[in-house]
Each structure stands twice: as C-alpha cells, then as structure tokens.
Amino acid sequence: MPEKVLIPPEDMERALVRVAHEIVERNRGAEHIVLVGMQTRGVPLAKRLAGTIQSLEGIDIPVGSLDIGLYRDDLSSLDLKPVIQRTDVPTDITGKQVVLVDDVFYTGRSIRAAMDALMDLGRPESIQLAVLIDRGHRELPVRADYVGKNIPTSRDEEVKVHVKEVDGEDKVTILTPDGEVTDGSN
C-alpha cells in the first residue's frame, strides 16, 4: 500500500500546542483537569498536552492511561484477543474535568468504550475528548471537543499516527489500498 505523509512533525507539534491552549480556554484554567490517554498512542499525546498546559498555567496536571480492551463491543467476534495494557489513572477522577486523549477519531466505538471505562473509575464532572486526527465515518453519536486536524478519508484508507515515544518519529500517514495516493482533501 502506498503511504503518504499527511502531517510532518512540526505541524503535529503545533496542532498539539493549539489543542492545549483550547483545553485551558474552554475550562477557564486547568485546576480540575485530568488528562487520560488511550492506549497506546493517546498516552504520549496526553503527556505532551499536559506538559504544554503545565508551562501555560504553572500547575501539575495529572495524566493517566486507559486501556479499553475489557470494554470493547466486539470481543465475542474477535478470534485474536487484544493484549490488555496498563490502565493507571493516578488520581480520583470524581468531580474532575476529564479530557480523554486519542490519536485517531474514527467510528467512535473506542470512545464509547473509554467512557464506560472512565465511569467505572469514578464520576467525573465532565468528560471531554481531544483527538489529533478526526477522519470521520462515525458509527455512534459522539463528537470531539478538540481536534488537531480534520482529515476526510474513505473507509478503505488507513490513517496512522506515529509518535516518537512509540514509533521513533512524529508523523501522520495515510495508506490507500488501490495504489492511488490521495492528498487527504478528497
């Protein structure tokens, strides 16, 4: 499958900085914010957002990680089961503004699972959603509060976010199945 780089590292960083600013603006500060990254690549993204917010506001932002494997709605039809990674939310989320962080926002099913998982951990005052890429094709009525970049795609394309903590470099690529390289704006 031909691969095309849609977002280079500098632009990814800028998008994250803008999202961090939006989070602070929307919540009028960062006092009650907890960032929760979804495994795997949402976790380093959450950590970077927290770093930016900390430098803006001068307070520590708790960051947690969440694995949604135990909450998936397709477990009974999967032959290969996902390995369950670490869920570690280091603070009580009850009464907090929880910002879920994920790399790619697609059908919305992962977010539904993540919201169920969060509700099992406490009763947040609100749950907000920050994503680096929104590629459309929602199957559930959920929306993102903060979007790094909207990338219209077709369903047979694959959008992949690379982050340096996991993949060694920052970039967003798109793979098209039939050899036709799109520029991401179809």
Next chain:
Amino acid sequence: MEVTDSTPSAAIPETFPPPAIAVWRHRHILDLDDFTREDIELVFEIADAMTEVLTRDVKRVPTLRGKTIVTMFYEPSTRTRASFELAAKNLSADTVSLDASKSSVVKGESLVDNLRTIQALGADVIVMRHSESGAPYLATQYLNSSIINGGDGWHAHPTQALLDLYTIRRHLGELDGLKVVIVGDIMHSRVARSNIWGMTTMGAEVTLCAPPTLLPRGLADFIDCCQLTNVGVESRIESALEGADVIMLLRLQRERQQSGLLPSLREYIQRYQLTLERLSLAKPYALVLHPGPMNEGIEIGPEVAYGTQSVIEEQVANGVAVRMALLYLIAGGRNK
C-alpha cells in the same frame, strides 16, 4: 495547587511498547505441559490488567457479558471454586455452579452424559474438578465448550500453578534461575505436577523434597525421559532449603498416615515441618507458598504461615486475577 496527586512523569513511562495482539492457541486449559514461556507471559500480562480491576471500588468489567461459565465440581473445593466464580462474575459472565456430588451423578448418570447436559444449557466454558486423573481430557472429546481443569486426580491443577508462578513473579520478578523447593506429599499432588511443568518452562530450578514413600514411583525415569534437567530430588529438608528463593509447601492429607506411607505423623512433623529455624536456611527474602488449605502445625509452623515471608493469602487474591485472565483468553473469542 489542588491537583498534584501525581506528576505525569511519575505515572507514565517515557517510552511505550507497541500494541500487541495476543497469540493464544489454547482452546482448553488442561495442564501446563503444553504451555510455552510466551503463553505463560501472556497470562501474566493480562493478569496484571485484571489486578488493576481488582483494586477498584467497583470490581467489575463488562468483558464477558452474555457468556455462561459453569463450574462443575465432582470433588469438594472451597477456594478454587469460589475463585473461579468471582473471576467470572468480575468479568460480567453468567455463572452456574453445580455440586456434582449432590446432582444426578448420584443417580447414576455418566460423566459424559452429565457434561452433555451442561453443554446443552449453553455453557461457553466448563470448569471441572474430578477425582479421576484425565477426566477433563475425556470431556474435551465429547464437548464443544472450552474446558478448564480445576484439578483432576493426582494429575494436574494448571490454574493453581499459574497463580503460584504469578505470585512469585510479582515478588521476585523473572523466574529464570530461581531455586524453588516443593516440600511434602509430591506423590499425590496435582499442584506439584503442574508446577513442575510451569516452573521449568519459566527457567526455575525445582527441588522436590519428601520422604521417599511420598515421592511418585518412577520419578527418576520420568525426569530422565522428559529431560527435566532442572528438577532434582532431595529427601532432607535442611539440604533442600539451602539457598532457596521459593518454598512451596503441600498439604499433608491425614489419611496418608493410615495408608502406611508415613511411619508417624510426629516423625513427619519433626523431619519436614517448615519452622522458622529451617526457613532461615533459605535466602533471607525467600517466599513461602501453600496452595491451601493448610494444616498448621503439620507441614507448616504457625509462625511461618503468618510470618513476613508468607505470601499464602496473596496467592488467593492473585488466583482471582489469573483466572480472570484465563477466562478472558478462553472465552473472549468466537466459539469455534
């Protein structure tokens, strides 16, 4: 500065492993003789996630909603059965528990007919314990459900061995090169047999320690033909314990004394009971395990059973996490 419970750097490691798909080829869990190191490590990894669930106020996840798990015990059990039922309930599965000693078995229904009935009720997984070695293997030949061996005769008790391994790994890290001593009635112990497979697969050295009458006949030939180079036998407990990292005690069933396998209970206590004095021969941090139920004052002194090196209660708690992991791996997928 209200929100300072933890800094991000403390909670989250700097680099992250790439996500993985579990490679799991077992439809049933019968013994650990066909488990690879990768299989056991995967169980550990999923059990870690289950351990996190068990620390929550609400210890329940929706993972196995709609699945039915039946526990079928043809032999008495308290902890194994309770552990499996809790594990299944924590994963939101429906559980049916049959006390086979009181059911139609008494009316003469055969084991296979009995199990077929259970399957017809829609069981996705059957956890069974039976006094005959091999009974769960027989069951797999007739049923489509997944079978988990909850203990068969003297043969195997794989989930107990996995929770033992998991408990050791949580305290001492890797099992490679650890010296594990199993003390007691090896001959009649399915726990010892499954642990020998699991421990050696994970690279531990196993020393079996028992009076010669409580060692299985043909043990030396067995060790030879399976090339279990990491398994040794030592009849003196003092020599066995020297330098041990882990001491696993087995329950001494009192009826063994009547069967003439022991000269006297008092002699067994004198020669084999794990006392504080004997424990000091092992490494200073050595762990003491016991699959339960304990005979305090027989195979284990009370000061050891409730001492700082005992992880016996923790074994029970870890048993729930390990069984949740196994049920996830077995029942999570499509029925074949």
